[in-house]
Amino acid sequence: MKILVLILALLVTACASQSSIVVGKTRSAISAEQVKLYLRPPKKYEEIALIESSSKASWAASDQGKINVVVERLKDEAAKLGANGVLIQGTGNQSSGSVSTGTAQMTSSGNSAYGTGFGVSAGIMHKSGSGIAIYVEEE
Helix, strand or coil: HHHHHHHHHHCCCCCCCCEEEEEECCCCCCCCCEEEEEECCCCCCEEEEEEEEECCCCCCCHHHHHHHHHHHHHHHHHHHHHCCEEEEEEEEEEEEEEEEEEEEEEEEEECCEEEEEEEEEEEEEEEEEEEEEECCCCC
């Protein structure tokens, strides 16, 4: 039963989460491996888009694995827009529902009835991140 609930939860959350808002000039798509991460703005760059991503629908189990998925998805989104850099704006946690299960039992005898029950619920947490897709001009 628990496996069925887990599979159902994964199917419900099966959409990868990425988005962008274009704020500048896009370029031809490049490979995600060519996209560099920046914590501070480089000397000369152009802003292309605001981008967001999450680890939703990934198989990553650890926090580090989830943040790695977020970073790769940010780089993928930036690469599609022709950006060769991502200026990281922030990372965090994101809730996307919960998985619950329970059981109950009832018995009756004559004029008496007895019932007991037990239930558990676990929140589904993902990592999320945001950044600015940028084009860094080589010096």
